C-alpha cells in the first residue's frame with residue numbers, strides 16, 4: 776500500500792487536566808528527517824539522551840515554523856499560569872501544568888498574544904472550522920530572521936491520539952531521530968541516528 780502524500784495537518788493537544796491546550800501544525804505522514812540540530816524550517820521528531828529530556832521523558836516534535844506552526848489556545852499567559860523549570864543556560868523554558876504536571880511544550884524566545892482566524896490557519900477539520908472563528912492565542916513572537924529564531928518543541932505524547940501520528944509506527948519505521956547530547960563537551964558528539972538511541976537514551 777502506498778503512503779498518503781504528506782500534508783499539513785492541524786493536531787490538537789493538551790495536558791491531562793485540560794488547562795494547557797494547543798494546536799501544532801504538522802506535515803503528516805511525518806517524513807524521514809535528515810538533520811540535527813533543527814536549524815532550518817524542518818519538522819523533526821526526536822528523542823534526546825540529555826539528562827533533562829531523559830528524566831522528563833520528553834518525546835520531541837519540533838514543528839517547522841516556531842511561530843506559524845504552534846499556537847497555544849490556553850493559557851494565554853504561560854509564564855504566569857504554567858509552572859516553569861529552567862536549567863543549564865536557563866534559556867529554555869520547560870513548562871508544565873501546575874495542576875496535572877504534564878509537560879506539553881518547551882520554549883525559548885519571547886511569546887505574544889495575537890488574534891488569529893483559525894479557519895485561515897488551514898485547519899483541516901471541517902467541524903472545528905465552523906466553530907472556530909477569530910480567537911485570541913499565544914505564540915512565539917518572531918520576525919522571521921534566522922538569528923532570532925525561537926525554539927518550540929511539543930511533547931508528542933500530549934498530542935491527541937490520531938492514526939496518522941502513531942508513535943508506535945514512528946518508532947517501528949525508524950522515523951524518530953536519536954540525538955546524543957550526553958557526551959561531554961570534549962568528546963565528539965555522535966551523529967544523530969534512527970536505528971537505536973545513544974547511550975543513556977530511550978526509545
Ligand SMILES: [Zn+2]
Pocket residue numbers: 790791792793794795872873874875876877
Ligand atoms: Zn494539566
